[in-house]
Amino acid sequence: MAQSFEVPNGHSVEEHDLERTLNPYVTGTSVIGLKYKDGIILAADTGGSYGSTLRYKSVERIKPIGKHSLLGASGEISDFQEILKYLDELIIYDNMWDDGNSLGPKEVHNYLNRVMYNRRNKFDPLWNSLVLGGVKNGQKYLGVVNMIGTHFEDDHVATGFGNHLARPILRAEWHADLSFEEAVKLVEKCLLVLLYRDRSAINKFQLAKITEEGTTIYPRYSLKTFWGFSAFQNPTKGAVGSW
Amino acid sequence: MFRNQYDTDVTTWSPAGRLFQVEYAMEAVKQGSAAIGLRSATHAVLATVNKASSELSSAQRKVFKIDDHIGVAIAGLTADGRVLSRYLRNECINHAFVYESPLPVGRLVVRLADKAQVCTQRSWKRPYGVGLLVAGLDESGAHLYYNCPSGNYFEYQAFAIGSRSQAAKTFLERKFETYSSASCDELIKDALFAIKETLQGEKLMSSICTVAVVGVGEPFHVLDQKTIQELIDSIETREEAPAAEPGAMQEDQGQDVAPMDI
Numbered sequence: 001m002a003q004s005f006e007v008p009n010g011h012s013v014e015e016h017d018l019e020r021t022l023n024p025y026v027t028g029t030s031v032i033g034l035k036y037k038d039g040i041i042l043a044a045d046t047g048g049s050y051g052s053t054l055r056y057k058s059v060e061r062i063k064p065i066g067k068h069s070l071l072g073a074s075g076e077i078s079d080f081q082e083i084l085k086y087l088d089e090l091i092i093y094d095n096m097w098d099d100g101n102s103l104g105p106k107e108v109h110n111y112l113n114r115v116m117y118n119r120r121n122k123f124d125p126l127w128n129s130l131v132l133g134g135v136k137n138g139q140k141y142l143g144v145v146n147m148i149g150t151h152f153e154d155d156h157v158a159t160g161f162g163n164h165l166a167r168p169i170l171r172a173e174w175h176a177d178l179s180f181e182e183a184v185k186l187v188e189k190c191l192l193v194l195l196y197r198d199r200s201a202i203n204k205f206q207l208a209k210i211t212e213e214g215t216t217i218y219p220r221y222s223l224k225t226f227w228g229f230s231a232f233q234n235p236t237k238g239a240v241g242s243w
Numbered sequence: 244m245f246r247n248q249y250d251t252d253v254t255t256w257s258p259a260g261r262l263f264q265v266e267y268a269m270e271a272v273k274q275g276s277a278a279i280g281l282r283s284a285t286h287a288v289l290a291t292v293n294k295a296s297s298e299l300s301s302a303q304r305k306v307f308k309i310d311d312h313i314g315v316a317i318a319g320l321t322a323d324g325r326v327l328s329r330y331l332r333n334e335c336i337n338h339a340f341v342y343e344s345p346l347p348v349g350r351l352v353v354r355l356a357d358k359a360q361v362c363t364q365r366s367w368k369r370p371y372g373v374g375l376l377v378a379g380l381d382e383s384g385a386h387l388y389y390n391c392p393s394g395n396y397f398e399y400q401a402f403a404i405g406s407r408s409q410a411a412k413t414f415l416e417r418k419f420e421t422y423s424s425a426s427c428d429e430l431i432k433d434a435l436f437a438i439k440e441t442l443q444g445e446k447l448m449s450s451i452c453t454v455a456v457v458g459v460g461e462p463f464h465v466l467d468q469k470t471i472q473e474l475i476d477s478i479e480t481r482e483e484a485p486a487a488e489p490g491a492m493q494e495d496q497g498q499d500v501a502p503m504d505i
Contacts, residue, residue, distance in 0.1 A: 097347075099349050101349075
């Protein structure tokens with residue numbers, strides 16, 4: 001596919017056979033992350049949507065990165081797999097030094113930020129929102145990077161729909177010395193709201209934690225749902241402008 | 244004019260298995276004024292002798308800050324030292340750009356050694372005529388490396404390079420075992436002692452030396468002249484009580500050993 005661009009001085013620049021990502025194909029929905037007393041918890045469902053078709057039911061979207069980090073991804077699944085390939089190489093080369101230095105969550109987050117921002121500057125973004133959590137030297141770290149290279153750290157984070165549906169809950173109920181059990185409860189509350197309200201969410205979840213001791217990724221499981229809420233009985237009742 | 248027929252270019256071996264051009268480059272390091280380094284588990288200190296070549300000029304700088312956590316002291320061709328310092332600064336800043344964290348000292352030194360090695364294997368290049376003492380701090384503590392024109396590098400607890408450095412080395416060899424738990428001030432004082440050894444009787448003054456420190460909670464910095472002079476004075480008052488130590492010993496070792504290993 002040849003594209004031509006008009007540049008200010010009147011010449012046109014031809015770019016041959018350059019393909020960019022113009023939209024995502026198979027996508028994962030929200031990821032939630034939060035700090036708790038001993039470390040970081042990440043959670044996501046395992047759905048992979050092909051457009052609005054729920055095409056895949058068990059896509060792992062949370063992976064450990066090196067010894068100190070966990071990465072969760074929403075957005076294009078294939079781009080996430082590409083990112084994992086970069087990180088694998090990065091961690092292997094880091095380990096090969098065998099000198100007592102290792103990349104921590106801060107370093108990995110910053111690296112990802114550079115990769116994401118660099119690709120968006122080529123107008124060929126990696127179509128993801130990434131959550132990076134980790135613990136190193138007793139220091140908890142939780143940050144986000146998205147497809148245009150926007151990045152920040154926070155005590156609790158969420159991507160995609162989670163930003164609208166989970167973060168208000170987290171803002172209301174999160175505190176720094178949550179125990180693991182309390183944190184899981186809070187995360188599950190968020191996941192359930194997402195399941196009810198986000199059409200791409202599915203009832204199969206992956207939870208992972210990282211502490212000073214290391215990473216644990218829990219087996220996938222479902223949450224108990226209750227669809228008898230009155231708002232679910234007649235969703236359009238009282239909704240002005242709906243059909 | 245020539246020492247032998249195998250020393251006209253870097254890439255030619257002598258039948259004895261030596262590369263004379265590389266050895267000549269290491270000779271340039273020996274002729275430069277002395278630089279010494281020593282470290283504890285948490286701090287590293289660099290010290291150099293830098294005398295002005297004329298009363299009308301200032302002295303050449305021999306200590307360079309590379310980053311907040313790394314600095315170098317050089318002996319040999321200052322111009323080559325500056326080029327390498329610029330390279331090191333670049334590597335550090337690029338690492339900081341990508342990872343937002345300091346480059347581990349050992350990894351920087353490997354890159355530097357690789358760069359020096361290339362010059363020993365290309366017919367159109369010459370080896371760098373400078374030795375670098377790289378002192379720095381990373382996750383695994385304080386480090387001191389010596390980087391040689393041959394492309395070799397070594398990690399040290401304490402080391403000295405440059406003219407009459409053997410005297411300083413002898414001094415450091417006697418004392419290095421106490422260094423890993425030494426305080427920063429003790430390191431600085433021994434650095435000055437070692438420098439004094441290389442002066443062979445000449446008076447040690449803050450105007451002819453540079454001292455720099457890096458350590459935990461202490462970014463790399465060069466001590467100012469006043470501080471150094473105060474330390475020198477405190478050393479000398481202490482020294483006057485016991486009898487002055489005999490001046491240090493021989494300068495050259497046996498010439499048969501290929502100096503690559505040093």
